[in-house]
Amino acid sequence: MSMLEVSDLKVTYRNGKNGSDIPAVRGVSFALDGGQTLGLAGESGSGKSTMALSLLRLLPASARISGEVRFQGEDVLTASWSRLRAVRWAQASVVFQGAMSALNPVQTIGDQICEPIVLHEKVGRRVARARATELLDSVGVPARRLGSYPHEFSGGQRQRIMIAMALACRPDLIIADEPTTALDVMVQAQILQLLSDLVRERNIGVIMISHDLSVLSQMCDRLAVMYAGKMxxxxxxxxxxxxxxxxxxxxxxxxxxxxxxxxxxxxxxxxxxxxxxxxxxxxxxxxxxxxxxxxxxxxxxxxxxxxxxxxxxxxxxxxxxxxxxxxxxxxxxxxxxx
Known part of the structure; x- marks a missing residue:
């Protein structure tokens, strides 16, 4: 059994304007093992992000999801909300595309990185803060910036902070939605090397979405091209x-x-x-x-x-x-x- 098994996944958005449903994902199936990376390519609107976010039921209420998503043997689509909260961050995490909208503007980045560590691993603030320091160093953000707020960072730095947050609880699966969009070439190479090392050393699985074909071909073992909601x-x-x-x-x-x-x-x-x-x-x-x-x-x-x-x-x-x-x-x- 693979770590992640997706069978006949369909996502339909309810359109309240004219009553017609929009089939954003139309029968997608694939499997992913630990230590593997799957890249998703395609034009904007092809269903890449909708498909990826549906794996952890992160879509809005207007989305109807059907099919089967088995993560480590458990069907995510039928799991209770309490079980789903336990899976998110601790076992599977997401690097969102828009770092500024994903980060809380009124909390320091240190507090935001520490929060899932304290919540899921039941450790004290001192242990969590030490982990946050290591994570920031690993993605190229000075640890002394733990007390800073998101607006005090550049777009590329905020994206690196999002990656650090996704790694906070040592998940088995990372879904990365355009993780290198705002990064310069040097930092992009650093982040891709970091993700590659994590895949190799910790045997995690990665699903990476990108419009940059060179990034996908460099980072991913396998690629899936999507068009109109299908692979x-x-x-x-x-x-x-x-x-x-x-x-x-x-x-x-x-x-x-x-x-x-x-x-x-x-x-x-x-x-x-x-x-x-x-x-x-x-x-x-x-x-x-x-x-x-x-x-x-x-x-x-x-x-x-x-x-x-x-x-x-x-x-x-x-x-x-x-x-x-x-x-x-x-x-x-x-x-x-x-």
């Missing part, structure tokens, strides 16, 4: 972006400029059109209206993750051995191109 390709990180099997993965890779290649830097390839309206999805592939390789069958035939190589899966009809490509139709919906 459209999964596999080992180096193989997935080195030899993508799904057209959307190829488009993401082309949009990232290659260092030392003037052509890609001056004219990075983009992806025409916009992500689909999740409340108006059809039967076929959600990516078909934007796909440069779409065939007629792509717009009508349901797709799922099919094997596309050793340890790899892709939700594309073209990976099927019996797929016969018809002449491609319109590749971009009329009026959708920016």
């Amino acid at each position: 459209v390709e999964t596999g080992p990180s180096t193989e997935l972006f080195g030899d993508p099997r799904h057209p959307y993965t190829r488009a993401l890779g082309r949009a990232f400029p290659t260092i030392g290649d003037p052509a890609s830097r001056r004219a990075p390839a983009g992806l025409p059109g916009d992500p689909p309206n999740l409340s108006q999805l059809g039967e076929g592939c959600a990516f078909a209206p934007r796909c440069p390789e779409a065939a007629d069958a792509c717009r009508t035939r349901p797709v799922e993750l099919w094997p596309s190589g050793p340890g790899r899966h892709a939700a594309c009809l073209r990976v099927l051995p019996d797929f016969q490509a018809e002449p491609a139709g319109l590749t971009v919906s009329e009026g959708s191109e920016k």
Whole structure:
């Protein structure tokens, strides 16, 4: 049994404006063991953060979650609130994307780091403060700043403090939502090395969300690319972006400029059109209206993750051995191109 097992996870937001539900996550399944890192890539609105936060039931009341999320053998989605509070921070923690909104502006950072340690480990303030000092040093924030407030730090420093808080109770799972967004290159390398060391030394599992493909390929063992609430390709990180099997993965890779290649830097390839309206999805592939390789069958035939190589899966009809490509139709919906 894996440390984390997710089966047919679905998240739907209730839309009070017009009464239509929005399926933000549509049947996601994966497993994660201790010592492994899983990276999530995709455009904004593809469902990455919603999927990750649903693992600890951190979504607003307007979200309906179904499926199964087993963490260390226990179904998180059916656990009581008291049990869920015991799991959060102590066994699984989150590095939120917006550090300023996640930190309490009227508490010192020392108090905020010490709070989960005192609560979950039942230790005194002196022990907790010593741990907080070590944690700040490990993420590159001077320990003498324990008595400072969040507004007294730069954006990058606040992000490092969030990482220190996530590590406070030595969790088995860390969900990192854009953990290096506000960091400069040198500090980013330090934080990624810190997370890599924790994975190796303490056998923790990490789910990392990022728009930076270089960060994901450097940090993660496996990658999952999401589009319109579904995983459209999964596999080992180096193989997935080195030899993508799904057209959307190829488009993401082309949009990232290659260092030392003037052509890609001056004219990075983009992806025409916009992500689909999740409340108006059809039967076929959600990516078909934007796909440069779409065939007629792509717009009508349901797709799922099919094997596309050793340890790899892709939700594309073209990976099927019996797929016969018809002449491609319109590749971009009329009026959708920016």
